[in-house]
Amino acid sequence: MTSLPEEIPSSPAQEALWWIQHRAERKDLYNLTWRLRVPRLDAGVLDAAWRLVVERHEALRTAFARRGEGVVQVIHPVGDQDAVAPVQVVGWRTAPAGWTPGSLLDAVAGRLHAAPFDLESAPLARVALVSVGEVHDLLITVHHSVLDGWAMHLVVDDLRTAYEAVRAGGPSAVTAARVFPEPAVPYRTFGRGGEGSAGARAERAYWTGRLRGVRAAALVPDGDGSGGSRAAVRHRLSGPARDAVAAIAARVGSTAFAVQLAAVRTVLARGGASGRTALGVVVANRLGQEDQRRVGYCANTVLLADEVTDADRFDDVVGRVRDSLWESLPYQHVNFSEVFAELSAEDRAALGSTPPVLVTHHGGIGSGLTLGGGPARLLPSPSTSARCQLLVGVFEGDGETVLEVEYDTDQLREDAVRAFLDDVEAVLTAPDGLVGDLRVSSRAVAGVPASRRGGPVVASGSGLPVDGLLADWERVLGTAVRADDDFFAVGGHSLQVLELVAAVEAAAGRELDVPEWLEEPTPRRMAELLASAAGAEEFEGPARGITRVTLRDGVPGGPHLHMVHGAGVGSVPYRELAAALPADWRVTVGEDGGTGPTTVEELVARHLEPLLDGGPLPDLLGGWSMGGLLAHAMAAELRRRGLGGPPLLLLDPPVPGDFTQAGSPVDVFADGVLRAGGAEVPDLLRLGDRADRGVTTLAALLRAAGGEAPPDALRARYLLHERHTAALRGYRDAPLLADVPALLVAADLTDADVARWRALFAGPLRTARVPVDHYALLRGDAVRRVADLAAELLPTAAPR
DSSP, X not given: OOOOOEEEEOOHHHHHHHHHHHHOSOTTTTEEEEEEEEOOOOHHHHHHHXXXXXXXXXXXXXXXXXXXXXXXXXXXXXXXXXXXOOOEEEEXXXXXXTOOHHHHHHHHHHHHHHSOOOTTSSOSEEEEEXXXXXXXXXXXXXXXXXXXXXXXXXXXXXXXXXXXXXXXXXXXXXXXXHHOOSOOBOSTTTTOSOTTSHHHHHHHHHHHHXXXXXXXXXXXXXXXXXXXXXXXXEEEOOHHHHXXXXXXXXXXXXXXXXXXHHHHHHHHHHHTOOSEEEEEEEEOOOOSHHHHTBOSOOOEEEEEEEEOOTTOBHHHHHHHHHHHHHHHGGGTTSOHHHHHHHSOHHHHHHHOSSOSEEEXXXXXXXXXXXXXXXXXXXXXXXXXXXSSSEEEEEEEETTEEEEEEEEETTTOOXXXXXXXXXXXXXXHHSOSOBGGGOOOOOOEEESSOOOOOOOOSSBTTXXXXXXXXXXXXXXXXXXXXXXXXXXXXXXXXXHHHHHHHHHHHHHHTSOOOHHHHHTSOSHHHHHHHHHHHTTOOOOOOOOSSEEEEEEXXXXXXXXXXXXXXXXXXXXXXXXXXXXXXXXXXXXXXXXXXXXXXXXXXXXHHHHHHHHTSSSOOOSEEEEETHHHHHHHHHHHHHHHTTOOOOOEEEESOOOTTXXXXXXXXXXXXXXHHHHHTTOOXXXXXEOOSOHHHHHHHHHHHHHHTTOOOOHHHXXXXXXXXXXXXXXXXXXXXXXXXXXXXXXXXXXXXXXXXXXXXXXXXXXXXXXXXXXXXXXXXXXXHHHXXXXXXXXXXXXXXXXX
């Protein structure tokens, strides 16, 4: 018997990420994806190996929940299958037309990365093996609240170990305890307790004292202000620059990263970020050997302050960076959100809730990995969401130093980022002289850079002009507020953000993108963001009952064709058929908007109700796929009631009593959606048994192919598809139908299937075969052939 999940307090950093996730418009903001180029892998072995890794590390079985005023971790026990996401497999033998293997893999990686996590549903990790021909990518995506980059490296290395063990011994013979004899270091004990102690207060005071009167350093925005998104530039340091870093580090007695960090600081200072400024530095926060083996979210952001003057030598700047890194080491575990809450309003406004420029040392993280007996090479991140203005990641390995710079395209153009990197190279390779003699092209500013965005002051259509928001601001802050006042500059603090956001969201009836607002926390910007949120459409679940949709009105007295929906679909598949029929035809479709279990008999009764509402029956009754089977059953019920019935147009319907599906319901649904949309269906598609996870991946595949389907809409459609397929599975005794003219059009139906349909008609059944697949029957030349056949069927109708 599986035990219940265990709840323990979350860390301050996890709680901060939970809050941002629930308020941010971009729900992938803190997704972390490692895209690894790998050799050909055995998907079954990989899935078994991943399950062993999930069993080993409780962080991979963790979700979150709100409890009162706080957030807790919900750790699912080993053996809870709901807490394990099977490896999804997507593969094409060759790249479809219009794609190369690289471009298709890029598109799929970007869409899979962007699929959001529900933080209340474990696991917050998923794995996909995607291949095109002989090019294979392994995508491991986690939410940052459970893993950081260091932990990802550990997880991938454990996956290598587990893969080798499963491949050698088979899935059934391998256990996590046998594969990993050394127990994992639990994350739950990391950084817990003591937040209110005198020691913790002194640790926070260390940071608040050093950040007093300090401003953030940032580049001057030159982006187009069209809306924040992420782009990345990878820059390999030149040989002379690498040599210079090594020489300076040896001369000053510092690490190479201290030299690189000093170069970034010097470029910003020479570009105009004068005075005492701070850079954000992401630290591993893993001081002991035990922490270095811990799989979880341990990383932290600290702000290191300094003033670079023209009289400094670059070695002086490096020395101060070295000293600040070492001096702060005992305090690097103090969460930045806690420090920020204790800063003065002026300091908060000058630094920003997220440092505009972040620098992180990845070192050898992501390098030297292997899987399946070959190298597993880490590729650039597929993320398109920016967390700050500029994030400089320093990677080292194979004798190279690579700066991967992620930047917010709303604030910066690519040429500005490349110029910044050129300036870093120039600073590193310059002769040892005065900083004041260095020349840079970058333009920088001290303080949080102003947004370049313009926009209306009034939230159009929302009834929330800036003046309307000011009342809530003044009530929460207890002071007079103007439209362009900065929230923190007028005394606001992080706890009041919650109160203010709740008040304005309740008044507006929509969510505020809080991270975006925090970049410019004024009433005016709040009104603009609420206005843009007004245009967001929400998906509404299907209404109950049968709805008759008119695809074409035709002309009075013209023929009337009524079609019945297929499994999980409505009227959309019939649009090309309606267009291909003669202009005088009226075409209607019966759509099912019901929920929950049903039967074919119940569906028949519900479909007949609007057809028997007093008007004449249609001249022709038909359906594609499940709709054809329902049309046959409806005709039999009309006969049973003595009402006669129109001729039948049956388009490749499943044989009653013989409905089977090859693959999981999610895979069958995904295959149908992709085929119906005309997308290139992967030759290999295994999405697992969980609808929520499979539908998320399906939405990503559709978007990668240039289509668009919101996951919520796909989930509703999946539920409808399951309702219909369950009804088909339970339908066994189809009636014999006499004296009803009918045409059966076969596409995927075999000759044996056609013969079984013939047995359900007492009279002759006309048949025709169209050489396309099931889904192509309603498109292009095939649907025009169907329209001609339908027109030929009408004259055979018996008088009614």
